Amino acid sequence: MKIYNYISLFLVCWTVTACAQTHPSMILTKSGVKKIRTQKNPVIFDQVLDNTIAKMDLAIDAGIVVPIPKDMGGGYTHEKHKSNYRNMQNAGALYQITGQEKYAEYIKEMLLEYTTMYPSLPKHPTNKSYATGKIFWQCLNDSNWMVYTSQAYDAIYNYLTEEERNKIEDEFLKPYADYISIDNPKYFNRVHNHSTWGNAAVGMMALAMDDDELLERALYGLDLKDVDELAKDNDGGFIYEKGKAKAGFFAQIDYSFSPDGYYGEGPYYQRYAMLPFMVFAQALNNKKPELKIFEYRDSILIKAVKSLLNQTNQADEFFPINDAQKGMSIYPNSVVTAVNVAYNASPEDEFIMAASKQGKVLLDQGGWELAKAVESSDAMTFVKKSIEFSDGYKGDEGGLGILRAGDPERQTTAVFKYTSQGLGHGHYDKLGYLLYDGSTEVMQDYGAARWVNIDQKGGGRYLKENQTWAKQTIAHNTLVVDKKSHFGGIYDVANLHHSDPVFFNTNNSKAHSAGAKEANAYDGIEMNRILILWEDDYFTNPVLIDYFSADSEEDHSYDMPYQFAGQIMSQNFDYTTQLPIIMGKAHGYQHLYSEAKAKSSDVIQMNWFKDSKFYTLTSQSTVGDDIILARVGANDPNFNLRRDALLIHRKQSVKSPRFLSVIENHGTYSRVTEVPIDPYTKIAKVKIIEDNALSVRFSIVAKEGFSWDITVNKKSGEVKIKKQ
Numbered sequence: 001m002k003i004y005n006y007i008s009l010f011l012v013c014w015t016v017t018a019c020a021q022t023h024p025s026m027i028l029t030k031s032g033v034k035k036i037r038t039q040k041n042p043v044i045f046d047q048v049l050d051n052t053i054a055k056m057d058l059a060i061d062a063g064i065v066v067p068i069p070k071d072m073g074g075g076y077t078h079e080k081h082k083s084n085y086r087n088m089q090n091a092g093a094l095y096q097i098t099g100q101e102k103y104a105e106y107i108k109e110m111l112l113e114y115t116t117m118y119p120s121l122p123k124h125p126t127n128k129s130y131a132t133g134k135i136f137w138q139c140l141n142d143s144n145w146m147v148y149t150s151q152a153y154d155a156i157y158n159y160l161t162e163e164e165r166n167k168i169e170d171e172f173l174k175p176y177a178d179y180i181s182i183d184n185p186k187y188f189n190r191v192h193n194h195s196t197w198g199n200a201a202v203g204m205m206a207l208a209m210d211d212d213e214l215l216e217r218a219l220y221g222l223d224l225k226d227v228d229e230l231a232k233d234n235d236g237g238f239i240y241e242k243g244k245a246k247a248g249f250f251a252q253i254d255y256s257f258s259p260d261g262y263y264g265e266g267p268y269y270q271r272y273a274m275l276p277f278m279v280f281a282q283a284l285n286n287k288k289p290e291l292k293i294f295e296y297r298d299s300i301l302i303k304a305v306k307s308l309l310n311q312t313n314q315a316d317e318f319f320p321i322n323d324a325q326k327g328m329s330i331y332p333n334s335v336v337t338a339v340n341v342a343y344n345a346s347p348e349d350e351f352i353m354a355a356s357k358q359g360k361v362l363l364d365q366g367g368w369e370l371a372k373a374v375e376s377s378d379a380m381t382f383v384k385k386s387i388e389f390s391d392g393y394k395g396d397e398g399g400l401g402i403l404r405a406g407d408p409e410r411q412t413t414a415v416f417k418y419t420s421q422g423l424g425h426g427h428y429d430k431l432g433y434l435l436y437d438g439s440t441e442v443m444q445d446y447g448a449a450r451w452v453n454i455d456q457k458g459g460g461r462y463l464k465e466n467q468t469w470a471k472q473t474i475a476h477n478t479l480v481v482d483k484k485s486h487f488g489g490i491y492d493v494a495n496l497h498h499s500d501p502v503f504f505n506t507n508n509s510k511a512h513s514a515g516a517k518e519a520n521a522y523d524g525i526e527m528n529r530i531l532i533l534w535e536d537d538y539f540t541n542p543v544l545i546d547y548f549s550a551d552s553e554e555d556h557s558y559d560m561p562y563q564f565a566g567q568i569m570s571q572n573f574d575y576t577t578q579l580p581i582i583m584g585k586a587h588g589y590q591h592l593y594s595e596a597k598a599k600s601s602d603v604i605q606m607n608w609f610k611d612s613k614f615y616t617l618t619s620q621s622t623v624g625d626d627i628i629l630a631r632v633g634a635n636d637p638n639f640n641l642r643r644d645a646l647l648i649h650r651k652q653s654v655k656s657p658r659f660l661s662v663i664e665n666h667g668t669y670s671r672v673t674e675v676p677i678d679p680y681t682k683i684a685k686v687k688i689i690e691d692n693a694l695s696v697r698f699s700i701v702a703k704e705g706f707s708w709d710i711t712v713n714k715k716s717g718e719v720k721i722k723k724q
Contacts, residue, residue: 023157026283032365042371066113073460085148092155093363115172131187146201189247193273200276221247261303262389267311268324275334278341294345305342315439320447323425353382388504398498401514403533405542410438412542418499418516428486429476472588480559486521505717513717548659566610573598596629614667616681626650
């Protein structure tokens with residue numbers, strides 16, 4: 001990928017007069033305001049406008065409160081300052097759209113209160129961050145405040161007197177921007193979602209104040225001096241990843257995304273980072289169109305929004321890979337903003353569909369145009385398809401494969417993770433996968449051990465169990481060797497490597513396949529996995545076929561966990577129950593209870609129930625393999641972890657094990673009629689017939705006696721199926 005010479009590009013178009021434009025000129029513009037005021041508003045826009053007016057009138061009636069900071073996320077002062085910046089942003093939009101001065105006066109009085117408080121304000125008293133903030137416990141939240149408030153300041157710039165502007169800027173806004181940047185270089189000068197917010201905050205306030213020096217700092221960062229390449233943040237990630245001592249907004253765009261728009265930290269953090277990426281880009285596009293920011297790096301910001309929308313299940317919830325809170329979806333303001341700005345820059349049906357689902361738009365000219373497009377468009381159906389994303393800014397650090405099949409209203413989706421580490425928020429889960437039936441997690445990823453903004457749980461921060469359980473390999477659906485996590489659970493080692501894609505093949509409309517390799521997670525062991533999402537008229541829904549191989553010259557113990565997190569209905573093995581026994585001392589096993597054990601025959605079958613649906617796992621086994629029914633919750637005195645259930649298939653003292661499994665989604669249960677439909681599997685057994693360097697061939701036997709002979713080319717992913 002070509003890294004553009006953006007410094008020279010910027011200098012060509014840099015003039016003081018270019019910045020000294022009328023206001024508003026960042027997100028809202030004068031021409032946009034005129035259009036909104038003089039034309040009939042689309043229905044969605046009017047709904048958002050009416051709701052915002054109602055909320056802001058209540059906020060104004062409640063009065064202005066600017067408390068001395070003391071709390072972390074979820075605490076009173078934290079949440080009050082959050083509501084303040086959101087209210088100011090809304091008030092700015094309402095002032096421009098309605099012309100009512102009460103909204104401008106509200107912002108002015110609020111800013112003057114902050115201006116009075118700020119000069120004597122010390123660092124936040126919690127001191128819990130590598131970059132402790134002023135108004136908030138971390139500079140990240142201070143940057144949130146500035147991104148939102150810059151829009152409000154732009155909206156009322158001409159309402160303020162010159163004396164008022166000088167006071168607010170000189171005594172508050174400029175020193176605050178200096179604190180976020182100059183006083184916190186490890187926060188501001190890195191490639192990370194934190195710094196994206198920091199760069200956008202300083203840059204947008206620079207545009208609002210027409211401050212050239214601040215804008216240059218935001219775009220290119222501070223001078224990189226005395227870089228400590230071993231410095232880490234609170235999540236254990238390096239400040240300067242893999243020697244990338246780059247800084248500024250253009251560096252964020254260059255290094256944060258793969259050429260496909262995939263964001264290395266995963267979709268949970270991407271949806272958070274897209275707001276500053278997109279609003280700063282929109283402000284730059286309006287105030288400095290010469291930069292052609294939305295064309296930069298082959299329109300990567302538009303690709304990034306599309307990538308984000310594709311990393312969702314049937315309920316439009318993001319796949320919880322790496323550190324992620326489950327249930328986060330396309331509906332929060334950050335994604336609404338990303339979709340609005342993307343449509344404004346590149347009007348495409350995919351963004352209209354997303355906005356139609358969200359039912360919200362921004363109160364600016366871009367939101368107005370998108371609302372109009374939603375209103376005038378015919379009923380659309382956007383069917384998500386199988387897709388692969390590369391990882392790494394050059395696209396050469398692994399990838400993410402998403403296989404989709406079945407009814408568009410209830411798609412089966414397999415998410416195959418063969419990415420790089422994912423910075424400090426990454427997990428040790430090479431070649432792991434998640435499986436969805438619609439929005440139901442059939443095989444889950446635990447996500448993060450964190451209660452976001454819930455003060456009772458560690459102030460809303462990541463809990464220690466995030467490191468000791470959620471990030472560990474055993475918390476995922478991938479192979480664990482000798483009860484140790486990939487790379488020994490050591491970030492510094494994991495950060496040096498990535499898995500390698502082998503193929504992603506959708507040529508067979510009935511059997512989409514993906515294959516990947518991991519050769520560094522364990523010394524002397526190469527692991528390969530192939531996933532096939534297969535459709536056949538015999539089955540009610542698509543079936544997932546999972547082949548996993550590990551090759552070593554030495555004997556090891558291998559654990560294959562299946563994170564079903566449901567209610568067991570039946571199984572084909574006789575197990576022995578016992579009082580819960582803690583399964584280990586480290587690498588996540590210290591948080592697992594063994595609740596039952598069994599020895600396997602040549603096939604393992606387990607049927608479980610979840611979300612009123614029935615699923616069955618059928619796996620090939622060697623007679624005598626261990627089966628462990630386990631549950632999360634050991635060594636968890638504060639009850640921070642969910643008590644999720646999993647099955648572990650263990651092979652001991654073997655060199656090169658093979659795992660072949662099929663997961664069938666086959667039945668439903670009505671809680672109205674209390675009648676189950678197809679609660680039992682149709683599969684009798686699975687077996688590997690032939691396995692060599694070029695292909696693997698296996699058989700799936702139906703209970704009715706016939707079978708399917710399936711051959712997969714290990715190089716191309718071509719799938720051949722014969723029913724016999």
